[in-house]
Amino acid sequence: MDIPRYRKIQNMLKSKIQQGSYGVGDHLPSENQLCSIFNITRTTARKALEELQKEGFIERIKGKGSIVRERRKSLGLLNVKGFSEAVGRNVSTIFLQEPALRPWITGFPFPLTDSERQSPCIHFERLRTVGEDPVMLENNWFSGKTLPGFLQSGFEEDSFFKTLSKKYMIEIKGSEQELKALPANEKVSRLLKVKPSGPVLQISIRFTTCNPEFFIYSELICNTMKYPIGNRYFL
Amino acid sequence: MDIPRYRKIQNMLKSKIQQGSYGVGDHLPSENQLCSIFNITRTTARKALEELQKEGFIERIKGKGSIVRERRKSLGLLNVKGFSEAVGRNVSTIFLQEPALRPWITGFPFPLTDSERQSPCIHFERLRTVGEDPVMLENNWFSGKTLPGFLQSGFEEDSFFKTLSKKYMIEIKGSEQELKALPANEKVSRLLKVKPSGPVLQISIRFTTCNPEFFIYSELICNTMKYPIGNRYFL
DNA sequence: TAGTGGTCTAGACCACCCT
DNA sequence: GGGTGGTCTAGACCACTAA
Structure with a gap:
């Protein structure tokens, strides 16, 4: 594959958030947990989480962890994504x-x-x-x-x-x-x-x-x- | 100091762009050059350049380098910055x-x-x-x-x-x-x-x-x- | 071919949070 | 004290660009 490993992990976590497996306020696996789950180093785990942070899915707080953010009701995140990723279902x-x-x-x-x-x-x-x-x-x-x-x-x-x-x-x-x-x-x-x-x-x-x-x-x-x-x- | 090294380098480069020492299209020092100039590793040099990229000052192109971006004339970059950093001088x-x-x-x-x-x-x-x-x-x-x-x-x-x-x-x-x-x-x-x-x-x-x-x-x-x-x- | 940025490993120390 | 993310070192291999 030429898709980098951090991006696969990033996409996997993103789907879980979008599907609701991780709800607002939930903690994603910590950097060290991702390391042992996927057999990668912290650099790679960090990169996956940093990308999710850039996209606005999670907040990362020192001493606490990576926490799923609230998605506001407005037509959100127009920055990069299309319409369907932005609002709810209807x-x-x-x-x-x-x-x-x-x-x-x-x-x-x-x-x-x-x-x-x-x-x-x-x-x-x-x-x-x-x-x-x-x-x-x-x-x-x-x-x-x-x-x-x-x-x-x-x-x-x-x-x-x-x-x-x-x-x-x-x-x-x-x-x-x-x-x-x-x-x-x-x-x-x-x-x-x-x-x-x-x-x-x-x-x-x-x-x-x-x-x-x-x-x-x-x-x-x-x-x-x-x-x-x-x-x-x-x- | 508690300001991280990558941020000092980032700020130094940013001032040089804002003052015009680096013009649009100019190449910033490469990652390896920053390493030897500041006696740091590539991770740190990369972090400084990645932050400048996030802020929209440079574009990073594989095989080419880190290139100063054109700043559009509109009231730009409202995302995070204030007014004075956005438009020109008058x-x-x-x-x-x-x-x-x-x-x-x-x-x-x-x-x-x-x-x-x-x-x-x-x-x-x-x-x-x-x-x-x-x-x-x-x-x-x-x-x-x-x-x-x-x-x-x-x-x-x-x-x-x-x-x-x-x-x-x-x-x-x-x-x-x-x-x-x-x-x-x-x-x-x-x-x-x-x-x-x-x-x-x-x-x-x-x-x-x-x-x-x-x-x-x-x-x-x-x-x-x-x-x-x-x-x-x-x- | 030499230089660039992109990815990744395998460690380390720190400040911060919670218990 | 144990876990978290933030910073940093010192390497490595790769794909891409340009001369």
């Missing part, structure tokens, strides 16, 4: 435009690379709802050359990011975001059930991936009145 | 309410601890401008018991966070944020020169510090039309 998604080859839009706040400009992009548009409430209008664009067969096959587990990871081995490495409060235009107002010119939050994101020439561009327009956007950061 | 600050003991406000999205509720808080309000443009209305609250003498003495280098660090040894360890697009009320509209009910971005933040019982609560209201809020995140 989330649904409607495709307004199915994935297809389309020209790049202009006016996006991040510059495209030369190689991206040379050919059209794959684009799709989705409306995300929580219960009965439409909450977010989401557009995604990326170079059409990098993901062969993307238009033919569907999403894995309805998740764009899981599809990238499982089918194309593309992992998100980071993101740049730009936040703007805007008045809703007619379309946004209708779809998100905001009154005309009512305030909506526009989040423009450029995701960087393990392929240094492949970026994903997203624009999220959010009705934050009922579901504010949550966000955590650790040093 | 930033000014007006106190609308000087620091004083005041009762806690209600309706803040983060719950206060019992110990915080028991006594009034220190609060101040500032208006931040870039050039001629008022850009952000900032309110800060924190427990009045933890920072003796705060009301008597001024800010170091006009920076709240530097004052915390230098006078009280309080370092920011992380933050939780909540983002909302709101219509401007009369006061905000007047101060930020937004039309009445025009959209503004409200960022509510709870900063966690090295003192686990001391939090700083901030509310930023931003006119994002001309200066969007920028944000970076790395895994």
Whole structure:
């Protein structure tokens, strides 16, 4: 395998947290316990836990241990992950435009690379709802050359990011975001059930991936009145 | 000293970047060079560089080196830092309410601890401008018991966070944020020169510090039309 | 081929927390 | 006092980059 050992352990612990095997406030195995369980050194065990801390799943306290954090109810952790990892369960998604080859839009706040400009992009548009409430209008664009067969096959587990990871081995490495409060235009107002010119939050994101020439561009327009956007950061 | 060696090196490199000794695209010393310069092992050198990467100052590329990143023009890196570290130089600050003991406000999205509720808080309000443009209305609250003498003495280098660090040894360890697009009320509209009910971005933040019982609560209201809020995140 | 960052081992000492 | 995470040493092998 070329997946590092710390990442396997990190992913295993993450699934256990997401599935509820570890609840909020629970202690994960300590560094030394991980060492003996997996036959690794503390450096490797630490790395797995540090990554989980960076992702916001746990808090690490000297003398105490690694403790599962409370996940706030807001549309959280927009930093890197997609929608479904962020909120609870009663989330649904409607495709307004199915994935297809389309020209790049202009006016996006991040510059495209030369190689991206040379050919059209794959684009799709989705409306995300929580219960009965439409909450977010989401557009995604990326170079059409990098993901062969993307238009033919569907999403894995309805998740764009899981599809990238499982089918194309593309992992998100980071993101740049730009936040703007805007008045809703007619379309946004209708779809998100905001009154005309009512305030909506526009989040423009450029995701960087393990392929240094492949970026994903997203624009999220959010009705934050009922579901504010949550966000955590650790040093 | 109780400041770890990797942090000293990290801070030294950070100052050099901020002062321009290392420009965008320049290579920082490699891990091995740092080892021999400072007589440390690679673990320590790596830690210093990894922290700079987390803060968004450098990018680390296998086979190439640690390269100073471009800083975007938007009000960047709101994740953890204050205002002055984010934008360029022509930033000014007006106190609308000087620091004083005041009762806690209600309706803040983060719950206060019992110990915080028991006594009034220190609060101040500032208006931040870039050039001629008022850009952000900032309110800060924190427990009045933890920072003796705060009301008597001024800010170091006009920076709240530097004052915390230098006078009280309080370092920011992380933050939780909540983002909302709101219509401007009369006061905000007047101060930020937004039309009445025009959209503004409200960022509510709870900063966690090295003192686990001391939090700083901030509310930023931003006119994002001309200066969007920028944000970076790395895994 | 030499240099870079990424991963990993096998130890060590420390401050801090809890009992 | 025993366990936890935080820091650090002194090595090693690897994949990747650039000359």
